[in-house]
């Protein structure tokens with residue numbers, strides 16, 4: 001057996017080498033699951049052949065990076081950059097916004113897998129809790145969808161566009177919950193991905209969004225027909241209870257909310273990704289996150305683990 005030795009706040013710990021843990025940490029480098037396991041397997045074999053039965057986390061990381069460098073230097077560089085990011089003591093708060101149906105939940109799930117993060121919070125669920133607390137009479141807009149919230153605005157539209165006014169009133173309320181989750185995650189040191197239509201540039205408090213360990217990304221589907229198709233695929237499985245009709249009837253207003261999100265992203269310098277191809281989207285997200293949190297790798301590995 002090989003023991004991996006690490007150090008947390010001056011305390012040494014030892015754990016058995018796990019191919020699963022190593023393979024998961026390799027996935028950030030765009031390796032498929034099979035290839036990541038294959039490489040983890042090979043690395044274990046090599047270590048055993050060299051009679052290494054104890055290795056520090058840092059030496060293991062260097063070994064892995066060198067191994068990857070022979071497979072593909074780009075993969076190795078991604079691995080090293082991500083380790084740089086994980087050296088930080090601060091949690092990562094990743095916010096993924098986008099109009100209904102563009103794929104924020106699917107992409108958050110994939111990203112969490114790639115980065116080995118364990119917490120994903122959907123803003124729809126925050127809203128659901130709020131609906132139990134705040135009655136329909138008191139705040140009708142959050143009892144609607146973001147794109148048809150305008151139908152329940154009590155005062156007639158004051159702004160130029162009723163749909164956007166409804167969207168803003170809706171997001172504004174749910175945003176209180178989003179901020180609470182960010183605050184709690186920062187306080188507890190828990191990395192989290194928060195995803196959904198209620199993640200909108202310009203709405204989250206400046207003191208939170210400006211933190212070095214908080215990043216917001218906006219997803220879009222620029223092509224209308226592709227966006228429509230997403231609702232078809234999402235509503236097709238028999239266990240899905242969301243009505244396709246609801247989204248098709250409101251498709252134009254959903255597109256309006258997307259345009260609003262893009263406009264807000266421009267104003268607030270938020271990165272926008274057109275979510276067409278699954279892998280390209282994930283790669284862009286990972287690249288943005290590494291760029292924002294880690295800068296470029298300088299090649300000097302020191303400390304940190306991949307396990308949180």
Ligand SMILES: Nc1ncnc2c1ncn2[C@@H]1O[C@H](COP(=O)(O)OP(=O)(O)OP(=O)(O)O)[C@@H](O)[C@H]1O
Nearest residue numbers: 100101102103104105106230233234275276277278
């Ligand atoms: N890049 C992609 N390529 C192909 N299909 C995708 C892609 N991204 C998402 N999808 C599919 O599009 C559908 C909608 O995605 P998803 O449910 O994640 O959207 P959403 O943004 O979370 O929507 P909502 O906010 O309304 O819940 C799903 O069937 C999902 O599998």
Ligand SMILES: O=C(O)[C@@H](CO)OP(=O)(O)O
Nearest residue numbers: 100124144145146147197
């Ligand atoms: O409000 C919305 O735009 C969507 C987001 O997922 O929620 P629902 O379709 O459940 O109303």
